Amino acid sequence: MGKTLITGGWDLTVKVWDVNSGTVAHSIYGPEINGDAIDLYEDGDLFVTGSHRSKEALQVWSLSYGKLVETIEWDMEKPGDSSLLQCAQFEKGGSQYIAACGSGRNEARIFEKGPKNTYSFSCGVVDLPLACSSIDLSSTQNLLAVGCCDGRCRLFERVKKSEQQNDMEFTSVP
Numbered sequence: 001m002g003k004t005l006i007t008g009g010w011d012l013t014v015k016v017w018d019v020n021s022g023t024v025a026h027s028i029y030g031p032e033i034n035g036d037a038i039d040l041y042e043d044g045d046l047f048v049t050g051s052h053r054s055k056e057a058l059q060v061w062s063l064s065y066g067k068l069v070e071t072i073e074w075d076m077e078k079p080g081d082s083s084l085l086q087c088a089q090f091e092k093g094g095s096q097y098i099a100a101c102g103s104g105r106n107e108a109r110i111f112e113k114g115p116k117n118t119y120s121f122s123c124g125v126v127d128l129p130l131a132c133s134s135i136d137l138s139s140t141q142n143l144l145a146v147g148c149c150d151g152r153c154r155l156f157e158r159v160k161k162s163e164q165q166n167d168m169e170f171t172s173v174p
Contacts, residue, residue: 008033026066035086050088103131
């Protein structure tokens with residue numbers, strides 16, 4: 001498609017623009033973008049949206065076709081439930097991980113692509129003091145920075161829960 005720009009907002013419409021021609025290549029109705037919640041995977045055909053709504057908030061789309069590829073389940077304990085997302089992004093230079101955060105339960109989560117090319121919860125941080133308004137995952141996926149509405153940025157390190165398990169969790173970095 002050449003140079004591409006993706007826009008979205010509270011009007012429930014995401015537009016994929018062809019910058020060269022100045023026209024809309026695709027319009028997608030549904031995602032309610034509130035913040036930095038659209039990210040384009042640089043080397044591929046995917047983009048992610050994080051919607052400020054309680055259902056089907058985190059989604060992966062095809063850039064070429066403007067079609068939904070996957071709705072990522074935010075909380076397996078409460079299927080269909082989400083966290084009113086403010087931010088969503090792919091990892092730097094790849095699409096193996098997606099980081100997202102929001103205000104519903106003041107949390108940030110990391111999702112990992114599995115063997116069937118679908119994403120599932122990997123680890124996260126919950127019960128932060130205020131809503132999460134920004135997120136960034138390091139290029140090595142071991143550090144997570146989360147900005148909250150109290151004006152503070154919090155840094156977390158991803159570590160193994162125990163030596164016997166491969167489960168990961170984030171711990172606060174002083």
